[in-house]
Amino acid sequence: MMNSFADSFRGVSDVKAMIVHRNADELADAVAQRIAVLAADAIAMRGVFRVVLAGGQTPRGYYRRLPDMPVDWNNVHVYFSDERCLPLGDAQRNDSMVQQALLDRIDLPFRNIHAIHAELGARLAAADYAARLAHAMPFDLVLLGMGEDGHTASLFPGNPAMQLTDVAVPVYGAPKLPAERVSLGINTLNAARNKLFAVTGAGKSEALWRIARGDQLPAAMVKMAEWHVELAALTDAQIERSA
Numbered sequence: 001m002m003n004s005f006a007d008s009f010r011g012v013s014d015v016k017a018m019i020v021h022r023n024a025d026e027l028a029d030a031v032a033q034r035i036a037v038l039a040a041d042a043i044a045m046r047g048v049f050r051v052v053l054a055g056g057q058t059p060r061g062y063y064r065r066l067p068d069m070p071v072d073w074n075n076v077h078v079y080f081s082d083e084r085c086l087p088l089g090d091a092q093r094n095d096s097m098v099q100q101a102l103l104d105r106i107d108l109p110f111r112n113i114h115a116i117h118a119e120l121g122a123r124l125a126a127a128d129y130a131a132r133l134a135h136a137m138p139f140d141l142v143l144l145g146m147g148e149d150g151h152t153a154s155l156f157p158g159n160p161a162m163q164l165t166d167v168a169v170p171v172y173g174a175p176k177l178p179a180e181r182v183s184l185g186i187n188t189l190n191a192a193r194n195k196l197f198a199v200t201g202a203g204k205s206e207a208l209w210r211i212a213r214g215d216q217l218p219a220a221m222v223k224m225a226e227w228h229v230e231l232a233a234l235t236d237a238q239i240e241r242s243a
């Protein structure tokens with residue numbers, strides 16, 4: 001049953017790969033190793049690795065493992081998939097989480113960190129980020145998570161931000177608080193050389209099932225991504241499907 005679910009997921013949503021991991025720890029190990037490989041490849045080929053970091057909880061697991069990986073941090077530039085419009089340093093900001101889980105523990109030059117100035121408000125911060133990204137694209141890797149409703153970055157189902165073609169977009173009325181956010185636009189995510197979803201938690205099974213069925217959820221609009229999914233996030237989807 002798991003294989004047939006994974007197969008239908010691969011087929012319907014244009015995915016590059018779907019890898020199921022037994023638990024969140026194994027997923028975090030595999031994703032951290034994958035990032036290290038992609039970093040080494042990009043640095044060998046182009047001298048630099050430009051990676052977009054995801055927010056939310058799942059990435060903490062693989063961020064914490066990255067300091068133990070053989071990554072040439074001097075040649076890595078980090079960007080953010082989205083940010084919450086909260087004051088600088090707020091614990092709920094994605095850059096605060098990344099700082100604590102990763103940046104405080106590696107020697108990454110400060111100039112290589114490209115945060116979203118979401119404290120300026122969504123409109124201004126999105127325009128500022130788009131201008132600053134002009135020379136950074138296409139990214140080598142975009143790391144993403146998926147919410148229970150199928151959102152990714154801060155692109156939520158039915159939200160007008162999903163239709164915008166700008167490099168970075170303002171988001172208002174997000175159902176996951178805070179309501180005001182800044183996100184990379186869907187075209188920016190799609191333009192990256194590699195896209196990687198890390199999905200943990202049983203609460204994600206319905207969204208995975210809907211994507212496998214062909215629903216155009218925001219996460220499904222990121223094409224040719226490699227999906228790393230915890231088994232627990234698939235279990236209910238399989239049960240539901242076989243019922």
Ligand SMILES: O=C(O)[C@H](O)[C@@H](O)[C@H](O)[C@H](O)COP(=O)(O)O
Pocket residue numbers: 054055056057058059081082083094144145146147148151152153154176200201
């Ligand atoms: O700012 C955010 O909240 C995110 O960037 C968001 O898109 C996140 O990746 C998903 O909601 C999954 O979050 P979890 O990994 O915590 O389930």
